């Protein structure tokens with residue numbers, strides 16, 4: 513398993529860091545086998561797996577439940593778990609308790625929190641308590657309601673300056689990496705140059721130190737909206753659709769199962785059974 517020190521070194525040496533989200537055992541197993549550097553149990557869980565319209569209904573218990581499965585599937589991969597909406601904005605000691613519970617129950621390697629400003633002390637508190645923190649700047653899905661939707665952030669000089677300042681603040685507070693979501697590529701380049709810790713981009717251009725994509729987006733698996741910045745690396749959804757349709761048709765028509773897929777009994781036993 514890679515460590516936060518190794519991620520710093522990878523940045524230093526210009527080696528890209530690969531992160532993918534996962535929410536269950538098979539996805540984690542596939543991801544570890546593929547050699548990804550980090551797995552994020554994102555609260556995108558709410559949309560791609562649980563069928564919610566936003567991340568806002570995901571709970572700490574949801575995150576713990578899925579993270580445990582991911583850990584079972586990827587025992588040797590650095591796992592980051594999202595703290596869900598509302599779980600780190602209250603009393604700081606309560607917040608730390610929640611964080612400790614999430615770390616202990618999931619056996620994760622780090623937690624991720626969105627934002628700077630009032631989140632900076634949270635990052636500091638966790639880090640001081642021994643919990644590695646991944647920060648998240650730019651588009652903050654948990655604040656989509658306040659931001660007025662899922663929009664590109666940091667497009668004006670003023671917003672860009674603020675984001676650079678925030679990035680430096682979260683680094684100073686102890687963050688071990690920072691996710692940059694949906695910002696102009698020039699801003700990603702500037703932030704990546706100014707920080708010692710790695711930047712992990714999503715919809716943030718080519719200059720981030722690493723990349724993250726949502727499992728169901730990059731594999732085109734599901735019925736959810738897929739953002740514009742995603743590349744389809746496979747079309748799993750089409751295969752699933754074909755498979756389930758074929759199965760349905762085969763059962764209806766009697767083409768499945770056949771004798772070949774059946775268990776048999778010896779003639780003598782049959783005679784005993786039916787006389």
Ligand code: KIV
Pocket residue numbers: 533552553554555556557594691693714724726
């Ligand atoms: O929840 C998530 O999947 C994320 C990534 C998009 C960075 O936070």
Ligand code: NA
Pocket residue numbers: 554555556594653
């Ligand atoms: Na998230």
